[in-house]
Each structure stands twice: as C-alpha cells, then as structure tokens.
Amino acid sequence: MIVLALGIGFLLGLLAYRVTEVRRNAGLRVYYSDLNGDGRHDEAYSYEHGTIVWHTMDRNFDGNWDVWYEYRRGQIYTEQGDENFDGKADFWVVARSL
Numbered sequence: 001m002i003v004l005a006l007g008i009g010f011l012l013g014l015l016a017y018r019v020t021e022v023r024r025n026a027g028l029r030v031y032y033s034d035l036n037g038d039g040r041h042d043e044a045y046s047y048e049h050g051t052i053v054w055h056t057m058d059r060n061f062d063g064n065w066d067v068w069y070e071y072r073r074g075q076i077y078t079e080q081g082d083e084n085f086d087g088k089a090d091f092w093v094v095a096r097s098l
C-alpha cells in the first residue's frame, strides 16, 4: 500500500512539474519540463541512482539554462546564476558545510 501511495505521489509530482521528457542512461535519469508550454525544456532535474544531483532552469525562456543547482547527498551544494542572460554565471554560492 505504501509503495502504491508513493508511486501515485511520484506520478502526481511529475504532472505538477509538467515533465515532458525523461532521459535515462545507466544510473542517471533526467526529467525535463516545459514550464511555459512553448514546446522547449525550461527545467531539468538529474537523478543518479534515485538521488538528485543537478537541477537547472531557463528562467527567461530563451532556450539557455541560466541557473544551476548542484546537489550533494540530496541537498543543494552549489548554486550558479546568470543574471544578465549572457551565458556566463554571475554568481556562485557554495554551501558552508555538507
């Protein structure tokens, strides 16, 4: 019963994030979402053996990622952001300890 509930919760989560494509390669899975419905991916979550390792977003919907989160042990370790959308990170925040 718990497994069924978790499975349903996972599927509802996918719908809530408008997952449009899932790519698998060995232990890596990447879930892509189209947040504004224009047919292009705007957000991606990468999982390695079921644990999140990357999350990236295209906040201005220009087709280029502009914020990147790196996870370690399931928690955000670094955040990089491209605030002026020139393709280069303008800030980089590293977690104090993990």
Ligand SMILES: [Ca+2]
Binding pocket: 034, 035, 036, 037, 038, 039, 040, 041, 042, 061
């Ligand atoms: Ca889009």
Ligand SMILES: [Ca+2]
Binding pocket: 057, 058, 059, 060, 061, 062, 063, 064, 065, 066, 085
């Ligand atoms: Ca962008």
